[in-house]
Amino acid sequence: MGYLPQFKNDLFLSYRRASNEGPDAWIDTFRTQVETVLRDRVGDISIWRDKDELNAGEAWRPAIAEGIDTSGLFLAVISRTYFDSPECRKEFDRFLGRLKAGAGDGLKLVPIFKHPPKPDQELPRELAEIGHHEFFVREPKPWRELDPKLASDYGPYHERMGRVLFELAEAIEALHSQQKKQALGKVFLATVPPELNSDRERLRSDLRLSNFVVVPEREYLWNADDYQDRIAQDLADSLLAVHLVSGTASTEPLSAERSRIQLQLAAEAMARHGRPAPLVRMLKSETVDAATQPLVEYIRNVMPDKGIELFEGSLEELKSDMFGKLPKPAPKTAARAVAKPREMAVLVEDGEAAEIDALKQLLTAKLGVKPLVQRFTGSTPKDAGRLAKVLADCPQALVVWHRQDDDWVQALLDSEVLAGHASPERLAVYVMGEGNDMKTDFATPQASLIRALVSPAEAELAAFVKAWPDGSV
Incomplete structure (x- = not known):
């Protein structure tokens, strides 16, 4: 169980085994950095990774499918031969299917290009719509993989790693906050002596996977003046309180008093x-330790009059009664299952696509819009056919102006492909990055201007979305 309550794994790491062979062990280094930094910045995350190479003719392991289906984020390290591997293709395709099926808002695919694609390689179109990170340079030609052990590569490698870690941390925190908002409720699962930690963790995992928030999240600071206030706050809106107790000796001498x-x-x-009255499971024991004797007698002789439900059976029996007292999730309606979010074409310079994740998150989470990212090299679309189709299907388009000059923006606005969107209701220029006179003075009758130089300009972006209210083309 990792940091995200609604998933068994926070991250699924997909890569070609050849990327980690030899003395370099690039994947091992990369994974260790990701895990170490995220545990420091976010919490105790879990990364699912399959280390075993499939032999020829061996069936795709069910454990891999289960790992993908129970992860919130999919980190694909795309080497030159990643899509040549049947296993990598299956992993990528399975998570892509989860994204498209709407298996959960906030699921995120993070592509890491360890190498540039082969010139004749056909990549999935969806990769063009997702910001990615490149760990290679094109000079000296044709290209060279970044190696953090080289002095010349140390800075660029760690700068790009910093962007990856920032994106992953934001995505994990967003999923964590989302689960709390959508949770069925809160359950108080009392802290226990060290000997009962494994039983508590089993209950905690089952509750979290069933979409309940479990408190306390961490051990109380028992020597702090306000520890009883903290317990009372956790109990205030908890639907149920569950306690695990044992009469045997504990390595923590104060555990009985705290229970x-x-x-x-x-x-x-x-x-x-x-x-409902608190559920108390008393672990059976032949002898009762002197330190826990007062607690056992208090539970048996005093607490029944104050209102508790005492169990001396198995943990599974306790779980059955516990879930019987908690609310059940509402069934998904057919309308919700087939609902399709509104789509918007987002036009961006290819080298800046990885820097618009905050904008995409704003469109998706706050405005209910699915951004379809279309990349340009200069004013030339990387996939003209795809761009034409996206614009034909989308009622509105957003041109992202970051580090380019105003000639680049005007060239896009004047392009034939955007002619059908040339109005302030259907076309907008989203101005971001550092401000300058060029950005301040720019004006055009062909599009709305949304200046996000100081803030994300959420209100202005929302007003543009509402300018074409029915979503039809």
Whole structure:
């Protein structure tokens, strides 16, 4: 179980095994950096990675499919031969299917181009619409993979790694916040002595995967003045309180006293709010330790009158009763299953596509718009056929102006392919990055101007989206 409550794995790492062979072990280095930094910045994340090479004729392992289906983010390290591998193609395609099926808002595909694609290689069109990160340089020609062990590559490699880590951290935090907003409720799962940690973790994992927020998330600071206030805050809006108790000796001498405090406060809070009595599982033991004897007697002799439900059976029996007292998720309606988000063409210079993730997140999460990114080299589209199709299907288009000059913007606005969108209701220029006189003075009757030099300009972007309200072309 990782950091994200709704997934068993936070990240699935997909790569060609050849990328990690030899003395270089590029993938090992890359994965260690990702895991180390994200654990420091975000929390205890988990990365699913299959280290075993498939033998010729061997079936694609179910464990791989399960790893993909239970991960929130898919990190594809695309080498020159990544799409030549049947296994890599299956991994990529399976996660792509999850994205398109709407398996969960916020799922994210993060492409890492370790090498440039082969000249004659046909990549999935969706890759052109997703910001990616390049860990190679084209000079000296034809290209060269970045090696952080080389002094000349150290700076560029770590600059790009920093962008990857920033994107991953933002995506993980967004998914974490989303789960809390969409959770069915909160469950108080009392802290326990070290000997019961594994049982508590099993309950915690099951609750989180069933879309419940579990508190406390961390051990209380028992020597802080406000620790009882913290417990009371956690209990205030909890639907249920669950406690695990043992009569055996513990390596933590104060654990029995702390269990009693949590149970007292829980019984009072549940009764006050008219919620089910706390569930207490007492682990059977032949002898009761002297340090835990007062707690056991308190639970057996005093707490029944104050309102608890005592279990001395298996953990599975407790889980069954626990989930029986908690709300069930509402079934998905057919309308929700087939709903298609509104789409918007987003035109950007190829080298800046990886820098518009915040804009894409704003469009998706706040405005309900799916951005279809179309890349340009100069004023020439990288895939003219795809661009024409996207513009034909999208009611609105957004030109992202970052580091280019105003001639680049005007060339796009004057292009024949955008002629059908040339109006302030259907076409906008999103001005971002550092401000200058050129950006300040630019004006055109062909498009709306959304200046996001100081802030993301969410209100202006929302007004543009509403300017074509029905979404039809």
